Amino acid sequence: MVTRALLLKLSESKRLAPFIMSNDVSRRVARRFVAGETLDDAFEAARILNKAGLSASLDQLGENVNDETGARSTVDGYLATFDRIARQRLDANVSLKLTQLGLDLNETLCEELVGKIVEHATSLGNFVRIDMEGSAYTQQTVELTKRVRAKYAGVGTVMQAYLYRAEQDVQDLLRLGCRLRLCKGAYKEPPDIAFPNKADVDANYVKLMKILLPSGVYHGIATHDPAMIQATKDFVREKNVGRDQFEFQMLYGIRTDLQEQLVREGYRLRIYIPFGTDWFPYFMRRLAERPANLMFFLRNLMPGR
Numbered sequence: 001m002v003t004r005a006l007l008l009k010l011s012e013s014k015r016l017a018p019f020i021m022s023n024d025v026s027r028r029v030a031r032r033f034v035a036g037e038t039l040d041d042a043f044e045a046a047r048i049l050n051k052a053g054l055s056a057s058l059d060q061l062g063e064n065v066n067d068e069t070g071a072r073s074t075v076d077g078y079l080a081t082f083d084r085i086a087r088q089r090l091d092a093n094v095s096l097k098l099t100q101l102g103l104d105l106n107e108t109l110c111e112e113l114v115g116k117i118v119e120h121a122t123s124l125g126n127f128v129r130i131d132m133e134g135s136a137y138t139q140q141t142v143e144l145t146k147r148v149r150a151k152y153a154g155v156g157t158v159m160q161a162y163l164y165r166a167e168q169d170v171q172d173l174l175r176l177g178c179r180l181r182l183c184k185g186a187y188k189e190p191p192d193i194a195f196p197n198k199a200d201v202d203a204n205y206v207k208l209m210k211i212l213l214p215s216g217v218y219h220g221i222a223t224h225d226p227a228m229i230q231a232t233k234d235f236v237r238e239k240n241v242g243r244d245q246f247e248f249q250m251l252y253g254i255r256t257d258l259q260e261q262l263v264r265e266g267y268r269l270r271i272y273i274p275f276g277t278d279w280f281p282y283f284m285r286r287l288a289e290r291p292a293n294l295m296f297f298l299r300n301l302m303p304g305r
């Protein structure tokens with residue numbers, strides 16, 4: 001728990017980032033979780049996954065853009081990405097973060113930019129997933145998603161089962177027919193807003209999954225946890241929810257054994273493919289999730305290897 005909290009704190013460090021990102025060993029270890037630095041790398045990874053029967057969600061890494069020019073150029077990148085997905089008939093959508101689109105700068109601007117991307121995606125029959133960031137952004141993300149969803153169908157967001165508020169948000173967003181990705185939550189949150197114990201997070205995850213899946217809306221069950229996956233399989237069997245009515249989702253490079261197994265069993269699976277040069281916070285959150293990842297990283301840092 002202490003290591004997790006420390007790594008999550010360090011993931012926000014502007015001083016540590018350049019050191020880790022310029023280090024050859026960290027770059028090599030990060031490649032396990034990040035498809036590469038360019039859009040070409042992400043497309044290549046998605047093509048390989050598509051061939052194996054998996055869908056993709058492309059995530060251009062980058063958080064907390066603080067100038068309007070940066071936010072606007074991010075939009076151009078996304079529009080071009082959707083065009084290229086359509087041209088190449090890739091089975092892929094896009095995941096993005098509102099702080100990449102100027103949420104810290106100006107919420108109205110951010111909404112305008114997200115609207116442009118979602119309008120374009122919807123016109124191509126595609127979909128934008130708005131990732132959920134730390135709790136400082138939850139309310140804004142939920143409200144902005146609702147407003148954009150009221151105009152365009154091709155948008156959804158993410159619910160974090162560790163938050164006490166998640167059930168209420170699920171109910172509100174379902175009223176709009178909003179597609180949701182259910183995950184446990186990856187940030188460091190205090191006990192007054194988030195369940196501190198894993199068992200309670202897991203119980204809430206299962207509870208929310210059981211609300212989402214019979215709703216008639218297409219949702220994503222995002223987890224690598226065999227217990228959550230089994231609970232989902234049992235529930236859909238019991239309630240006759242078709243395998244084409246939801247998808248499992250996992251992160252690039254994590255539990256590929258489980259990924260293959262789900263596809264073999266005939267479930268839909270989408271892989272979240274992060275790419276780009278700004279991989280430090282994402283990498284640190286993945287290290288925080290699993291002590292073995294940190295040990296692997298530290299072992300590789302040892303001289304003489």
Ligand SMILES: Cc1cc2nc3c(=O)[nH]c(=O)nc-3n(C[C@H](O)[C@H](O)[C@H](O)COP(=O)(O)OP(=O)(O)OC[C@H]3O[C@@H](n4cnc5c(N)ncnc54)[C@H](O)[C@@H]3O)c2cc1C
Pocket residue numbers: 130131132133158160181183184185186187222223224225226228249250251254255271272285286287289290293
């Ligand atoms: C597609 C997808 C999108 C996501 N989007 C968001 C988002 O928008 N906002 C957000 O806060 N979080 C997001 N997350 C992260 C999520 O909240 C969790 O932090 C993460 O998925 C770990 O939780 P878990 O459900 O896999 O269960 P855990 O209980 O954390 O892990 C269960 C098992 O999964 C494996 N595992 C989990 N993480 C790792 C890892 N890093 N490396 C190796 N093995 C691992 C281990 O075998 C572990 O025992 C997303 C996750 C996925 C899969």
